[in-house]
Amino acid sequence: EAMLLSLYDHACFVLGHLEWSEGMRGNHYLACIAGLSVAAAYFPACRWTAQLRRWCAEQLRIEARYQFLPDGGNFEASIAYHRFSAEMLGWATWFLNRTPEGHNILGRDREFWLLLERITTFTEQTTYRSGVAPQIGDNDSGRFVSFLPLADDAESYGTWHADPHPYLSQRNHRETCALLRAVCRNEEHILDALFDDQTQHRQACFYAHTFGVAVLRNAEAEVFLRAGSIGQRGKGGHAHNDQLSITLALDGQEVIADPGTGIYLAQPAMRNRFRSTRMHSTLALDSVEQETWCEGGGEALFWLTSDRAHARIVAATERLIIAEHTAWHLPHRRVVRLEDGTLVIEDFFAAPSEATIWFHLHPHVRADRTGEGVRLEMPQAHAILTASGGATIMLEESLYSHSYGVWTPTRAIAIQPSGTRTQVTIRWQLRS
Template identity: 35%
Template sequence: MGTLGYYSTLARLAPGGLARGVARRVQGVARQALYKRRERLDEPRLLEAFGVSQAEELAERVLAARSGGAWCEVDQRASVLEALAALPGAEERTLARARAALRGQYDVFGTTMCFGEDQPVDWSRDPVSGYRYPVLPVEQLRLERPGVDPKYPWVLGRLDCLVALGQGYWVERDTAGRSTFARAFVTRTLDFLQANPVGQGVHWTCGMEVALRAANLAQALVMFSDAPEVRRPEFLVPVLESLAEHTAWVEAHLEDKGAVPNNHLVSNHVGLLVVGLLFPELPEAPRQVARAVEGLRAQMAAQVHVEGTSFEGSVPYHRLSVELFTLAWVVARGMGVDLGARYATRLRRMYQASRAWCSEQGLAPQLGDNDSGRVFPWQERDSRDQGYLAPLGAALFEEASLAEGPFPDEAAWLLGLPGLECFRALKPAAPARSVSFPAGGFHVLRGAGAVVTVSAGAQGQHGVGGHSHNDKLSFELHLHGRPVIVDPGTGTYTREPAERNAFRSTAMHNTLEVDGVEQAPLEPGRLFALPEAARARVQVFQPGAELDRLTVRHDGYRALSSPVGVERTFLLDKRERALGVTDALVGVGLHAVVGRIHLPNREARLRTATPEELTRALRVPGAPREFEALAVELGPAEAPEAVVLFAAGLAPRLDASRYSPGYGQVVPAQVVVFGVRLSPPAWLRWVVVFK
C-alpha cells in the first residue's frame, strides 16, 4: 500500500479524521510559534507568581503546611504507611526499589544499568546498542536510527526513580536514612535538568515522556516537601522553573496531530493536570488544568468504548490506559476537581474488562502490542500482569464485582488506609465469567481451569491499527493461571523494523495463513499502522454452564485472486476439560493453508495420544472422527499441561520460534505447525485436551 493508498484508507476508516488532523497540525504550529516567542519563567517572575519577594521565602510558601488531598501530600503519609504495614513485604519492596534508585540502578526492559550512588547518570544512552543521543535541539535530532531504540533512555527520563526515592523517604524510619533519600532526590533531579536542557536531546522528542516526567517530578517534590534538603532556594527555584517549562513544552507540543490521537495525548493531559493541581501558583497552571480536564473527559469518551475496553486494539495497552486515567482521577478527586460521571463509569468498566481476561495468576493475554508501559511502577510486575488492577478498582470505586486477590501496593500508595478498609469491607467477587467485548474485539471463554481469549474485531485506534497485529481469530489459552498457548508478543519497535513486522505478522499468531499472504498488508515504512482489511467479527457467542461456543470470522483473504472467507469456531467443553477448534473455509480455487500454535517455551513434544485422551477429544462437539497418529504434548515432560490432537491429514510438526514476554525481551520457543492444500469448502479441526 503506497502513501496515497494509505491516506485514502485512513480517510475511509476515520471520516473527517485527516481533516481534523490537518487542522490540529496548523494549531500545533501556532502553539509552537507562541511557545518560542514566550518569555521564559525566570526567578523574579517565579517569586512574583508565588507571592514572595525573596527566594528564601519560597519554600515556606510552596511546601509548608501542604494539606491537599492528593496521594503524595505529606499529610497522607501516616495513612499510606498503615496500609503498607498491613501488606506482607510491602515496606521491604518499597525500600528495595528506593535503594536501587539510590545506587543509580535501573532495570530497562530486562537490561540492568547501574551508575553508582552520587554519580551522574548517562541519561541519553541506549544500553543495548551503546549509542548516545547527542544533546541537540530536537529539530536537529535524528530519533530513529538502525539498531537504536529511544524507548530505553526514555525509561530513565520519565524519572520514576524520583518517586521511588520519595517512597523510600516515607517508609524509612531512620533519620539519617531519610536524609540520604532526600539528598539523592536533589542530586538526581539537578543532574537530569543540567544534562537535558529544555528542548534539547532525546528526552524532549516525545510529548508523552515530557508529560509523565513532569508528573513524576511534581509528585516526588511534594513527597519531599518536609525535607530540609529540598527547601533550599538553589534547588527549589530551578525545579519549579523546570516544571513550568515542562508543562509549557507539553502544551505547545500536544500529540493531537494524527488522524486519530491515542494514549500519548492522554499522557499530555495527565501531566498538565497533575502539575497544575499540585502547584496551582505556577503562572499558566489554572488554564492548563482547565484544558487538561476538558481533554481528559473528551479522550475518555473517544478512547474507551462504552463496554470498558481501550480503543488501542491491544490488551497490554489497556493496562497503560487504565493507569493513566486512574492517576488523573485520583489526583483530581483528591484536589476537589470533578472529571465527571461518564469518566468514572468508563474507568470502572476498564477495570472490569481487565478482570475478565486475567487468569488465576493475574496474567493477561498479549493480544496486540506490549511495550511493558506503566504509570505506577511501584511493585515489580510481569509485563503481562494485570491482576492487581481488579482490587485497585474495587477500592477506588467501592465495587464488589472487582473484589478479588490481595490488596496491591499500588492501591496502598494511591488510597492509603481508607482504601484498604474499603476493600476489606467488600464482599468477595463472584468468579469471572465468559464475556464478549465486541467493540474492543476481544472475547473470553472461561471454565474448567481454562481462560481462552480470542481476537476478533476491528483494528484498534478506529481502524488505523497503531498497536494492532495480524491476529484475527488468534487466541491465547491459559490453564490454571499459566500461559500454555500464547501470542508471541512484540519484541521491539523501531530498533529492528523487520523484526517489528515479523512479530505483527499473521505467521506469528495462532490463526490460519492462506497462500502465504498477510490478513492485512504490512507497510514496511509504517510500523504503527495496520489499516483495516480483515473485518473480523463475531458470528455466535453462546456461553453456558457446560459449553461455551464462539464463532468468529474475517474477510482478510477475500482480496485474493481466488477469494476465501475464514470462519473459526471455539468450543470450550467444561465437562471434558477440552477446547475444540474448527476452521471453516469458503471460497474457490486451490490454496495452501497453514495453521500455527505458538508456545511460550520449548517444552513440547510429539507423541501418541493415550486412549483416555482420544476418548475425551472425540466427545467434544464438532471433533473430527479420526485423528493423526501423533499428538503434541504441551508443558514439562514431568508435568504436562495439555495435549493437542489433530484431524487426520493435518500432519503437525514442531518448529523453532521466538517468544517475547515483554518489550525488548525475546526467548527461544516452539511453534506447532500444521496445514494442507485444499479447495474450499473445507474444514480443519483440532482439539486441546487439558491434563
C-alpha cells in the same frame, strides 16, 4: 521550592509541546494530560493552577470518550496499550477529583464514571487469574506508574518467563485492576487500596464486540479469542494480524501464547515478523497477510494499509465462541468449545491447500510428536493435541517475546488441513 519550580518548568514544557492531533491521537496525548493532572493537583492554589486543573479535567473527559470504546476497551487494538492508557486515566481521575476544580467538572459527568466502570470491567476480564494479561496487539512494556513488586523471587520469575534475569513483571495487571476499582469507589487512601485489594471477578464468558475479544473460562482453563477492528480508527498502528487467534492458559499459566511484539524501530524485519499472521495462533496463508503494511522503517512500522478482514464475534456463550473474518475474500470461520479438560477448535476455510493453522507455545511448554499428535508437558499440566483425520501436524521453531526488546526461542505447532473443515482437540490433566 526547587521541586515545585522543576515541576512548573516541566508542566510549561508539556503544555507547549502537546501531542494533540485532530486527525488521530492516542496514548501520547493522554500521557500529556495525565502528567499535567498530577502536577496540577500538587501546585498551590492560584488562578493559573485553577485554570490548568479545569483544562485537564475537560480534556480527560474528551479523551476518555475518544480513546476508549463503548465496551470499555481501548481503541488501539492492544491489551497492553489498553492497560497503559487505563492506568493514566485512573491516576489522572483520582488526582483531579481531589481538587475543587476537577471535582466540579468530573463529579457531574455521570457518563464519564459509567465508562470508567466499563473500562474497569474490561481490564479485569481480559486478565488471566494469575494477573498476567495475554499480548493481544502491541506490547512495549509501558506502565504509567507501578508501586507493587510483582516477582517474589528469581527462581519463580525465571521459570515463568524462561529468562534467567528477573525483573518487575510488566504484564501483571493486578495493580491496574485494583487502581481502577479504587478510583470508581472514590477511595481516599489509594495506596492502601492497591496493596489490600486482591479481588478477582472473573466471568465464565466475557466478550467485547467493539474491541473484538471473547473469553471463556472454567475451573482449570481460560481461552481468549481475538476478532475485531485494527484500531486507531483504521490506522492500525498497534494492531497485529491476529484475527481469530487464540490463547490458552491452564491454572493461570499460558500454554498457547501470543508471541508478543519483539521490537519496533531498531529492527523493522523483526517488528513485521512479530505482527505477521503466521506468528499468531490462527489460520494463515503462505504468501498473503490478513492486512498489508508498507515496507521500510520509521512510521511505516505503525500503519496497516488495509482494513479488509472485517473480523467479528458471531456468538459467545459460556462454552462456545464463533468468530469469522473475510481478509482473503473467502471467509474463515472459527468455532471454539471449552469443556472440562478439553478445548476443541474447528476451522472452516474453502482453500485448505494454501493454508496452515498455527499454535504458538509458551517457552515453558515442552512439545514432542507422538503417534496421535503432539504431547505437551508443562509445570502445571500435561496435554495432548490432535487434529482431524488427514491433517498433517509439524513442530516448528518460533520466538516468544515476553516484554519489549527481549525474545527467546520456543516451538510452534503447524497443521496443514486436508479439507475445508479442520478440528483440533486439546485434552489436558492438571498435575496434583
